[in-house]
Amino acid sequence: MSAPLLETLGLTRRFGGLVAASGVSIQVRQGEILGLIGPNGAGKSTLFNMIAGLYPPSDGRILFAGEDITRFSAPRRCALGIARTFQVVRSFDSMSVAENVIVGALVRTPSAAEARRKAFRVLELTGLARRADAAAVELTPPEKRRLEIARALATEPKLLLLDEALTGLTPSEAQEGVELVRRIRAGGVTIVMVEHVMEVVMPLVDRAVVLDLGKVLAEGLPQEVVRDEKVIGAYLGDRHRAA
Amino acid sequence: MRGAFARRRLGQLALAAFIAIVVALLPLAVHDVYLQNVLVLTLMYAALSQSWNILGGYCGQISLGHAIYFGLGAYASTLLYTHAGVTPWVGMLAGGAIAAALALVLGYPFFRLRGHYFTIATIVVAEAGLLLMLNWDYAGGAQGIQIPYGPDSWLHLQFARSKLPYIYFALGLACLTWLVTWLIEDSKWGYWWRAVKDNAEAAESLGVIVFRSKMAAAALSAFFTAIGGSFYAAFVSYIDPDSVMGFQFSLLIALPAVLGGVGTLWGPALGAAILIPMTELTRSYFGGSGSGLDLIIYGVLIMVISLARPEGLTSLFVRRRGAAASA
Numbered sequence: 001m002s003a004p005l006l007e008t009l010g011l012t013r014r015f016g017g018l019v020a021a022s023g024v025s026i027q028v029r030q031g032e033i034l035g036l037i038g039p040n041g042a043g044k045s046t047l048f049n050m051i052a053g054l055y056p057p058s059d060g061r062i063l064f065a066g067e068d069i070t071r072f073s074a075p076r077r078c079a080l081g082i083a084r085t086f087q088v089v090r091s092f093d094s095m096s097v098a099e100n101v102i103v104g105a106l107v108r109t110p111s112a113a114e115a116r117r118k119a120f121r122v123l124e125l126t127g128l129a130r131r132a133d134a135a136a137v138e139l140t141p142p143e144k145r146r147l148e149i150a151r152a153l154a155t156e157p158k159l160l161l162l163d164e165a166l167t168g169l170t171p172s173e174a175q176e177g178v179e180l181v182r183r184i185r186a187g188g189v190t191i192v193m194v195e196h197v198m199e200v201v202m203p204l205v206d207r208a209v210v211l212d213l214g215k216v217l218a219e220g221l222p223q224e225v226v227r228d229e230k231v232i233g234a235y236l237g238d239r240h241r242a243a
Numbered sequence: 244m245r246g247a248f249a250r251r252r253l254g255q256l257a258l259a260a261f262i263a264i265v266v267a268l269l270p271l272a273v274h275d276v277y278l279q280n281v282l283v284l285t286l287m288y289a290a291l292s293q294s295w296n297i298l299g300g301y302c303g304q305i306s307l308g309h310a311i312y313f314g315l316g317a318y319a320s321t322l323l324y325t326h327a328g329v330t331p332w333v334g335m336l337a338g339g340a341i342a343a344a345l346a347l348v349l350g351y352p353f354f355r356l357r358g359h360y361f362t363i364a365t366i367v368v369a370e371a372g373l374l375l376m377l378n379w380d381y382a383g384g385a386q387g388i389q390i391p392y393g394p395d396s397w398l399h400l401q402f403a404r405s406k407l408p409y410i411y412f413a414l415g416l417a418c419l420t421w422l423v424t425w426l427i428e429d430s431k432w433g434y435w436w437r438a439v440k441d442n443a444e445a446a447e448s449l450g451v452i453v454f455r456s457k458m459a460a461a462a463l464s465a466f467f468t469a470i471g472g473s474f475y476a477a478f479v480s481y482i483d484p485d486s487v488m489g490f491q492f493s494l495l496i497a498l499p500a501v502l503g504g505v506g507t508l509w510g511p512a513l514g515a516a517i518l519i520p521m522t523e524l525t526r527s528y529f530g531g532s533g534s535g536l537d538l539i540i541y542g543v544l545i546m547v548i549s550l551a552r553p554e555g556l557t558s559l560f561v562r563r564r565g566a567a568a569s570a
Contacts, residue, residue: 052448053447053448054444054448073447073452074447074448075447075450075451075452075453078447078448078449079450083448083449084448086444086445086448090442090444090445091441091442091445092437092438092441092442092445092446093441094440094441094506095434095437095438095441099434099437102434103434103435103437103438103446103449103451104449104450106431106434106435106450107449107450107451110431111431112429112430112433112434113429115431115434116248133247151449152448152449154449155449155450
């Protein structure tokens with residue numbers, strides 16, 4: 001088996017007295033879709049944000065394509081080929097849809113004209129070409145999710161991190177999202193997706209890592225993971241507490 | 244769709260050229276020296292506000308201390324001229340370079356501050372600069388510096404007999420800053436600055452180096468503001484700290500962009516075209532009474548515009564264009 005594209009080694013993050021992630025070691029293989037799942041507060045977003053470079057880990061290391069990127073800034077990680085979306089969409093609201101995507105494309109080229117051409121190709125792929133000249137604020141919520149993905153794709157990532165990109169969509173919108181994710185992977189991009197809702201991601205992902213209380217609870221093929229008793233316990237426990 | 248974008252850009256360029264030609268012909272019809280004076284100031288503030296707009300509008304870092312760059316430009320070219328005989332053309336480039344360097348030095352600590360804290364820091368530094376100039380004897384201290392009278396000359400930027408050269412210089416500066424902004428709008432820095440303004444965290448995730456972006460915007464903005472200051476010194480022939488570095492300049496530089504539309508290509512020019520003549524005319528009609536009526540009228544107008552059009556006056560035109568497109 002080839003070396004993993006991304007590897008975390010004992011990643012830990014403490015927020016004051018709270019340990020949000022504790023010694024998390026996972027591997028992301030070249031070309032796969034990895035699902036990062038777990039109940040609320042499992043540490044999914046914390047792990048995700050450490051990989052994307054939003055904040056540094058308290059302890060542990062992150063390797064990307066063999067390089068130690070633990071101390072790299074978010075822009076530098078982007079330049080290396082890691083792109084992300086945000087769970088709560090953060091579009092550039094004073095700009096048009098096309099301009100939002102151009103910002104992403106500019107990390108690969110200094111030419112605005114070239115970035116514009118690239119942006120339109122990405123808009124075609126993500127089904128937003130029709131809305132290119134619309135203001136970003138005018139988009140519907142599912143369109144905004146697409147814009148998040150389009151913007152990240154424009155940076156030509158090797159690894160795309162999707163933070164609950166399919167959550168909160170209607171079943172038909174989610175299905176379109178699933179197809180989009182498949183198209184992106186077919187283009188050679190490795191994908192890590194954080195999802196709260198298992199039903200959506202399980203048919204889509206090649207492998208799943210289940211987190212609970214900041215630790216890796218289970219790891220493996222989706223059909224194995226859903227039958228794992230610890231996983232069932234964690235989710236049912238969560239539901240009981242919620243109810 | 245891409246063709247439409249290119250056409251829109253060229254259309255703006257054509258409109259700007261048309262307006263510039265009309266303004267250039269204006270002195271043929273307007274012979275009144277007072278009105279020509281108003282025209283010079285309007286063009287100068289259009290240029291200054293356009294410069295401020297680079298940092299405050301596009302990059303979203305609201306500075307209320309641009310008086311320090313304005314004053315620095317005024318002092319740099321004037322001191323070089325009166326002490327060393329250096330032509331103001333060179334002096335204003337020197338002033339611009341010093342201002343850009345100062346903006347980088349100040350930006351290093353200040354751009355770690357967010358929002359209002361950044362703005363407060365800019366005000367404080369400009370006030371400190373004002374106090375420094377008041378006590379610096381070589382630069383004339385509180386008494387200021389008088390530029391010696393000489394024959395009218397483009398080399399020395401001194402024209403005692405006609406306002407016309409000043410009108411054309413100010414028009415050139417306004418056109419230059421507009422053109423720079425026009426170029427920025429479809430450039431890497433332009434997109435990066437707007438991304439920084441809209442959402443810095445998202446920008447970073449897309450590879451935008453936020454700190455460096457702000458530094459670049461600050462340096463460019465300070466450079467052109469200082470050039471405006473050098474011009475103003477040559478225009479009025481006499482400078483002292485209060486008349487080139489007072490807090491009112493920080494406001495007068497920012498206000499046209501704010502009224503016209505922050506972060507828009509036409510906002511500063513439109514704002515200046517309304518604000519500056521209004522300021523001057525209310526002052527000449529009501530200012531002598533000592534009642535402060537001119538300032539009241541001025542304040543009320545700013546409030547009306549802010550309440551009715553918080554996005555700035557250019558939004559009036561954008562909306563109409565949108566309506567026409569959907570019809």
